[in-house]
Amino acid sequence: xxxxxxMDHFQNPRNVGEIExxxxxxxxxxxxxxxxxxxxxxxxENQVIQDCKFKTFGCGAAVATSSMATELVMGKTVDEAxxxxxxxxxxxxxxxxxxxxxxxxxxxxxxHAALWDYAGRQGITIDGLEKPKNDISEEExxxxx
Amino acid sequence: MxxxxxxxxxxPVAQIGQxxxxxxxxxxxxxxxxxxxxxIDVEEMNIDMLSVSGHKIYGPKGIGFLYIRKGxxxxxxxxxxxxxxxxxxxxxxxxxxxxxxxxxxxxxSDREERTAREKEIRDHIIERIxxxxxxxxxxxDRTNRLPGNVNFSFQYIEGESLLILLDGKGICASxxxxxTSGSLDPSHVLLAIGLAHETAHGSLRITLxxxxxxxxxxxxxxxxxxIVRHLRxxxxxxxxxxxxxxxxxxx
Numbered sequence: 001x002x003x004x005x006x007m008d009h010f011q012n013p014r015n016v017g018e019i020e021x022x023x024x025x026x027x028x029x030x031x032x033x034x035x036x037x038x039x040x041x042x043x044x045e046n047q048v049i050q051d052c053k054f055k056t057f058g059c060g061a062a063v064a065t066s067s068m069a070t071e072l073v074m075g076k077t078v079d080e081a082x083x084x085x086x087x088x089x090x091x092x093x094x095x096x097x098x099x100x101x102x103x104x105x106x107x108x109x110x111x112h113a114a115l116w117d118y119a120g121r122q123g124i125t126i127d128g129l130e131k132p133k134n135d136i137s138e139e140e141x142x143x144x145x
Numbered sequence: 146m147x148x149x150x151x152x153x154x155x156x157p158v159a160q161i162g163q164x165x166x167x168x169x170x171x172x173x174x175x176x177x178x179x180x181x182x183x184x185i186d187v188e189e190m191n192i193d194m195l196s197v198s199g200h201k202i203y204g205p206k207g208i209g210f211l212y213i214r215k216g217x218x219x220x221x222x223x224x225x226x227x228x229x230x231x232x233x234x235x236x237x238x239x240x241x242x243x244x245x246x247x248x249x250x251x252x253x254s255d256r257e258e259r260t261a262r263e264k265e266i267r268d269h270i271i272e273r274i275x276x277x278x279x280x281x282x283x284x285x286d287r288t289n290r291l292p293g294n295v296n297f298s299f300q301y302i303e304g305e306s307l308l309i310l311l312d313g314k315g316i317c318a319s320x321x322x323x324x325t326s327g328s329l330d331p332s333h334v335l336l337a338i339g340l341a342h343e344t345a346h347g348s349l350r351i352t353l354x355x356x357x358x359x360x361x362x363x364x365x366x367x368x369x370x371x372i373v374r375h376l377r378x379x380x381x382x383x384x385x386x387x388x389x390x391x392x393x394x395x396x
Contacts, residue, residue, distance in 0.1 A: 013379060016378065031341075031346075034331065034346040036382065055379055055380060055381040056381065057383075058303050058306070059304075059306055059322070062303070
């Protein structure tokens with residue numbers, strides 16, 4: 001049911017990992033649904049995304065969409081990254097089965113959540129960016145202690 | 146159900162039958178997973194009706210049988226002709242019936258020896274996984290389970306990913322994750338035995354058959370170890386657990 005590109009990104013995911021002292025970290029998803037994605041961004045003073053890493057708990061499509069999302073935002077400016085939509089992710093993967101489209105939506109939200117975190121830390125607002133619905137970063141912080 | 150298809154639990158059917166008989170309640174059991182795997186005596190167990198399917202006893206697909214105790218009357222729900230003494234209309238699937246009968250004959254004839262072999266392989270898999278893969282939870286009873294059923298939840302990872310990578314290694318299994326069922330909830334059986342959602346999502350069911358070997362069992366566990374490690378390296382839940390654990394150790 002998955003395209004060759006999806007299988008490739010699932011079996012050989014790009015940019016898996018964490019960024020220490022990241023500029024922004026976003027976690028989206030829901031353990032109940034079985035999909036959780038975390039995106040790390042390293043953004044320089046020109047608002048260019050120098051590095052991007054991810055970790056994902058989820059199915060093949062969840063891993064592939066988050067992997068592809070890191071490729072699509074790498075090297076882009078914050079404003080350009082905002083334009084990366086779930087449709088772009090799906091097209092880059094040669095499509096997803098209908099039942100897996102929500103994974104691509106989650107990948108888009110993961111990027112937004114990381115950008116939202118970055119904006120918060122910088123004390124700025126990013127045009128066109130609202131706090132993503134499935135952002136669970138705050139919940140996670142509460143649970144740590 | 147005589148035995149649960151997901152976690153292999155063999156139910157106390159004889160006790161249930163006794164209670165039903167005492168209160169004049171008709172008792173039907175779905176024995177699809179249990180027939181030819183465990184001994185079944187409809188008299189001793191007070192079973193009034195029992196269902197079996199060919200595809201679980203190395204017989205043809207698309208055929209099964211319903212045992213009905215003499216004296217129990219049922220209504221037909223396939224109407225039209227008078228076949229099967231008016232119980233089910235339609236020309237009988239003779240080829241299927243003969244295949245089913247022969248399958249039953251063969252499977253009943255070597256039940257003890259066949260299931261003893263499967264149990265050995267099953268228990269070998271369970272022991273190796275418990276010893277060699279951390280954060281793995283066995284679902285279901287350790288001993289009172291179907292001879293060929295293994296079901297584990299591997300924490301911090303998701304079932305469909307497991308299946309895809311196992312498939313890449315030539316291993317077929319199934320999972321209780323939502324992604325594989327098309328609904329949002331994971332297996333209702335796993336939730337019913339008290340697993341948290343995310344743990345249920347990471348479950349794997351492996352079923353053995355008479356052709357499986359210990360070599361295959363070792364190949365399975367070796368592959369699983371590698372795959373689980375690969376998926377945990379990608380998992381934010383695993384990363385969080387490791388960090389929390391380190392914090393605990395320091396404080």
